[in-house]
Amino acid sequence: MKQQALAQARTDAAAAAAHFCTTAADYVTAVDRYGDVLTATAPTVGDVQTAGTDLEQPRADATAAAQAAVDTQAAVVTAEKELAAAQAAAAAANTTAAGSSSATSPTPSPSPAPTVPPATVTRVKQAETEFTAAQQGISAQTPLRQAAQQFNAAAVALEMSWLALFADAGCLTDEAEKSAQKAVHDYTAALQQSLSDTGYFSGKVDGVYGPSTVDAVQALQKAHGLPVTGTVDKATQEALQSDLQAKGGAAAQEELASTAAVQQTLKLAGFWDGPVDGRWTPALTEALKEFQTELDVPATGTVDAATIAALEKAIAEAGKPTPSPTPSRSATSTAPEPSASTPKASTQT
Structure with a gap:
């Protein structure tokens, strides 16, 4: 009898769990109209003001199914304990009748399926309370943008809490x-x-x-x-995208200005004849390497600390006056004219 009772309890628990998964999925779908986590929608002001009426029945069904699943799971645990006690009593009776040598140990019952973590249930209850409070906190005087933000935020939190409960309850197949x-x-x-x-x-x-x-x-x-x-939620996602765009724009402008500065420096030094457009190209890398070789620093093709230090030193030295002796008239008059075998200094145009 106890074995049959346990089998029936397990059947009831499995049916209750399946029913909970179905009703929980229905409720998540209903909440998603306002949360937009799974499917994009566009709730109206009227939806915000009257929201809850279309959620009452799905919420009641899911809550009742959840309680039924808990109750049937508890019934399984009770049936397992009763069966174990009956098996132990039978084993004790057999030991008394036939001696300990012929006694057999009762077959252990499989452990009950793990229940949903209490923290998950607590979060669902909290999210339900917050959603109701958010709805009640919106009046005709609430700014439209603020109302949308508050309501969507509460709906997303509610939906995410139920999705977590859905997963923890084992409603998902392995795949x-x-x-x-x-x-x-x-x-x-x-x-x-x-x-x-x-x-x-x-x-x-x-x-x-x-x-x-x-x-x-x-x-x-x-x-x-x-x-x-x-x-x-929606507003948070928009805020994050705004920050990303602002940071990306600033970073792009900074990089553009930095590259343009390198191009301008190389152009003044005679190592770059391309445009000063802020675009880093392979040709610019080669020009920078040539410049680094001229500065007697490692030709890395990147603006590193050694290159900056060498460039600053070269600029400082270039700014110092270098006295040179004035050639005499006789020296000037007796200087040899360049011959065909003596190359003239090239001029850069």
């Missing part, structure tokens, strides 16, 4: 889980690199959305006066 893990890893690694490029993230780019990444996203949000959630 789907691998694909999801790779997608999350790649997305997070790209996000970390962007945050690093803009100076918000100083950790290792490892594709793990851990505390340091959350801190970096929050720092970005604080810098732009956005809702501080630690998740990347």
